[in-house]
Amino acid sequence: MVATDLFARRATLARSLRLLSAFRFEQSDPDRFYGALADDTVALVADLWTGATGTDPAGLTVLDVGGGPGYFASAFTDAGMRYLGVEPDPREMHAAAPRTHRRAGTFVRASGMALPFADRSVDVCLSSNVAEHVAQPWRLGAEMLRVTRPGGLAILSYTVWLGPFGGHEMGLTHYLGGRRAADRYARRHGRRPKNDYGSSLFAVHARDGLRWAAGTGALVAAFPRYHPRWAWNLTKVPGLREFTVSNLVLVLSPS
Structure with a gap:
């Protein structure tokens, strides 16, 4: 079985529309948005794991780089996986609403640029929408590969700069240029x-991630995270993919 086979069946237009609808509540109702995103991320990881290994993901150790306030922690724990979250910003660790959010998993305050974990020590290393927030995204990727055991999965998903969501809360003004949009x-x-161009937001392109991943020799798959399966071939079209992929998933398996 190909690693993406199971998730490809889940990647329907209905799913894409459901997630797009939830995105509207990122600022006004973060529990609603991040809860939906967390559940979808668990499904993504579980499907990729089973597709790549043919085994059930229950009991896996998942290291989430940039785990934030813990929405992912609860979802992964509920799915029977051991969750480890790395987050450099203590404010993010406590950002979830305490009345509606149950704390789960284990958290470490550290940088994704220097993960405080041994080589080959986790089954899955995940980074969801973090690479565009660091100045050296492929150093982050290299660290993820370092701590992932042979036969495990490193799953790096990031927002492509020239896609419609590249500007984050700045909206489509990022097409005017990052600094100009931030100043506006x-x-x-x-x-x-919050996502200020040049300090907490950087222009990361699809071609950058694909080039880096191919150079590692560990690339298993690359596809648009939120698109239906029939649109996945957009990843293969230079130029067009920068504007249409929106969020690129790189799946790697070290040997």
Whole structure:
């Protein structure tokens, strides 16, 4: 079985529309948005694992780089996996609403640029929408591969800069240029954006990730995370993929 076979069956237009609808609530109702995203991420990891290994993912050790406030932790724990979250920002660790969120898993305050874990020590290393927030995304990727055991999976998913969501809360103004968009946001809202271009948001392109992943010799699959299966071939079209892929998933398995 190909690693993506199971997830490809789940990648329907209905799923894409459901996640797009949930995205509207990122700011107003984060529990609703991140809860849906967490459940979908668990399904992604479970399907990729079973597709690649033919085994059940229950009992796996999953290291989530940039785990944030713990929505993913609860979802992975409920699915029977051992969750380890790495988060450099203590504010993010406590961002979830305490009345609606159950804490689960184990968290470590550390940088994804230097993961405090031994070589080949986890079954799955996941990074969801983090690479575009660090100045050296492929150093992050190399660290993920280092801590993933042979036959395990490193799953790196990131927002492509030229896609419609590349500007994050700045909206489509990022097409004017990152710094210009951030300055425009600051003038309009009286504060810098949380995802401020050049400090907490960087232009990461689809071609960058594909080139890096191919160079590792460990690439298993690459596809658009939120697209239906029939649109996955967009990843193979240079130029067009930068605007249409939106979020690129790189699946790697070290040997």
